[in-house]
Amino acid sequence: MRRLIGWIKPQPHSLSPQTSLWRRVKIGFVSLFAVATASTIGMAMLDRKKLSNDLLTISGNAGLVVTDIQVRGRAHTPQSRLLAALNLQIGAPILGIDLQNLHRNISQIGWVEDAIVERRLPGTIRITLLERVPIALLQNNDKHKLIDRSGAIINGADPSQFTHLTVVAGDSAAPHAAAILSILKTEPELFSEVWAVSYRSKRRWDVHLKNGMEVRLPEIDPVSAWSRLAMIDRKKAITHRDLAVIDMRVPQQLIVEPNIPVRGRGSKT
Structure with a gap:
């Protein structure tokens, strides 16, 4: 009869003192880096609004501001009502414009059946209206x-x-x-x-x-x-x-x- 061969467990290798020290230093460095990264992310999340405002300021200084508002398809929609719904200011950072909020405000105008709101860099907001017939x-x-x-x-x-x-x-x-x-x-x-x-x-x-x-x-x-x-x-x-x-x-x-x-x-x- 054949004898069954059991599992042979590998014997652990002994580490030299230098290798053991280097491993401890390496683990410590990785741990420190992880803690530092986590701290940075946490601070960024806590101060997200300030960071966002800073980025908008930088983009504005770089010239990404509202310079032109184009409206297409307007026949009956009162201009004053549309301007009030848009509430846009020339010179405002264009990346800070909430397009979904603009679309929601425009859709509340009685004459408007649907609308397309687009941001066209560097400085154009384009509104295309589909008016009710x-x-x-x-x-x-x-x-x-x-x-x-x-x-x-x-x-x-x-x-x-x-x-x-x-x-x-x-x-x-x-x-x-x-x-x-x-x-x-x-x-x-x-x-x-x-x-x-x-x-x-x-x-x-x-x-x-x-x-x-x-x-x-x-x-x-x-x-x-x-x-x-x-x-x-x-x-x-x-x-x-x-x-x-x-x-x-x-x-x-x-x-x-x-x-x-x-x-x-x-x-x-």
Whole structure:
């Protein structure tokens, strides 16, 4: 039978006195260096603010200061409101500008949908604005507010400057305004006679023309109904007649109500 060979433990080598002394000196030096490094890091962390301020001062003295503020995409955003949100000073160290804070302040302006804030060394801060696009005037009781394509109210906007836009009314009308306006614009000639739209029972729309006539669109397929009305209007100028209502809610039918009630039985045709 083969005998199993056990583990053979190496015997420790004896160290000379010189080698042992050098090792102790080496360990001590490394320990001292580690303590010194840790102390330096600790002091730097405790005085980080002072160190940061010193670095900004050095960068400023080197010419890295705000010399130019560029703004792109501004059409409706008030200049005074934008300057207040930026709160930038010419000559301030550009590396000390908090871009995230600038973006947050700019985004709080009602006209601003989004913004890009850039730092371009040595001294330019560039602001690119994406402004909200007004599409309609939302009627709330006797007041009007400007809304964008998402239905959001544009805070700070003056409705009196946008009286050319279509008036939108009705419960929950704002989020659906862009869709109905897109449909109406498919017939430009007929749309030019529209001044307002009303959302009925959160299901369908009534269109109000400038001459006082009301067009009742169906809940299902209002696109076809509006297109059919435009075709009839081009042939027979029906929207120029003395009518109060054109009802298109019944498929393939057009029901009209005159301004003057019909004598005899009933008042509608």
